[in-house]
Amino acid sequence: MIGKHVRLRRLLNQKSGHLLAIAVDHAIGWGVIEGIEDIQGTINRVASARPDAITMQKGIAASCMEPWAGRQAFILKCTSFSPFYPGYDGFTASINDAVRLGADAVAVGVTIGGQAQPELLKNLAQFAEQASTLGYPVVTHIYPKGELIPPAEQYSYKHVAYAARTAAEVGVDIVKTFYTGDPESYRRVIEACPARVVVSGGPKMEKLEDVFRMTRDAMDAGAAGVTYGRNVWQRKDAEIVIRALQAIIHDGAPVERALDICGPGVA
Numbered sequence: 001m002i003g004k005h006v007r008l009r010r011l012l013n014q015k016s017g018h019l020l021a022i023a024v025d026h027a028i029g030w031g032v033i034e035g036i037e038d039i040q041g042t043i044n045r046v047a048s049a050r051p052d053a054i055t056m057q058k059g060i061a062a063s064c065m066e067p068w069a070g071r072q073a074f075i076l077k078c079t080s081f082s083p084f085y086p087g088y089d090g091f092t093a094s095i096n097d098a099v100r101l102g103a104d105a106v107a108v109g110v111t112i113g114g115q116a117q118p119e120l121l122k123n124l125a126q127f128a129e130q131a132s133t134l135g136y137p138v139v140t141h142i143y144p145k146g147e148l149i150p151p152a153e154q155y156s157y158k159h160v161a162y163a164a165r166t167a168a169e170v171g172v173d174i175v176k177t178f179y180t181g182d183p184e185s186y187r188r189v190i191e192a193c194p195a196r197v198v199v200s201g202g203p204k205m206e207k208l209e210d211v212f213r214m215t216r217d218a219m220d221a222g223a224a225g226v227t228y229g230r231n232v233w234q235r236k237d238a239e240i241v242i243r244a245l246q247a248i249i250h251d252g253a254p255v256e257r258a259l260d261i262c263g264p265g266v267a
Contacts, residue, residue: 003136004136004137006135007136007137008105008137008173010073010104011052011053011075011104011137012052012225013250015250015251018052019174019224019225019249020051020053020245020249021051021052021054021075021225022053022054022228022229022242023056023077024056024229024233025080025229026229026230029080029082029083033234034234035230035233036233039060039063039064042238043056043064043065043068044067046238046239046242047072051246053105054073054074054075055074055075055076055107056074056075056076057077057093058076058092058101061074061076062101069102073104074104075139076093076097076103076105077109077141078091078092078093078094078095078127079108079123080109086111087115087145088114089108089111089123095130095134098131098136105137105139105174106138107138107139107141108123108124108127108139109141110123110143110163111145112159112163113145113149114145114146115147115148117146121170124142124172125170125171128170129171137174138172138174139172139173139174139176140167140174141177142175143177143178143200144162144177155178155179155181156180157189160177161193164190164195164197167193167195168193168195173195174195174196175195175196176199178200178202179214179217183220184221186217186221191222196225197223197224198225199215199223199225199227200226200227201226201230201232203230204235208262209259211228212245212248212258216254216255219249225249226249228245232245235266235267236267237262237266237267240261240266244262245258
């Protein structure tokens, strides 16, 4: 469908074809954590650096995106888990909300390896069908972190590849999931998944160099890009960090170049 191709081209960088998305959809799932207390200020800082997309919930889009309307692509997050139900993503928005708000894509969260997996996969498949009918690309934030998977195995190739492939099997266009920890195993994840795979940032890493190294290794393995949150806006110089990530993702820059862009004062 031409509508889906139009919207995908708004999301994916025109130079590289890759995606650098910044997620600010954390409050329902994690609380009002450091870096998103002033959500308008955070969105303004992020958008000023021109990432390829920003992921957010519908109320934040309605309240905070007007200054950036038509200038910044965004992905409408249509589900969320909560601190009280960490393994269950319930719906918070509909495909009609995406149309009304002018979103460029929709996103749905899924936990793999939990008791709720059958219901969550059904929800994802049905939502993907609805979105496709209206020409919307579908992103899923899909993680093998359910209670039936031992914590030590959540980042393993076996479970991450299963999560990514499952998303592709039900019709998702872009899969956001864990990085397995090394380029070789992540390359196998990507080879097993015919949809685009992007890396989830996860909790804030202490060193920026580790963020850049994960990004570089994932891109070398064939990733389609990244979607980061806390590793960007929980740093005081988020705009500079985004520019450094753009150099890696869109220009093929090495980690050393990204660190040079940031300079010694950025942490």
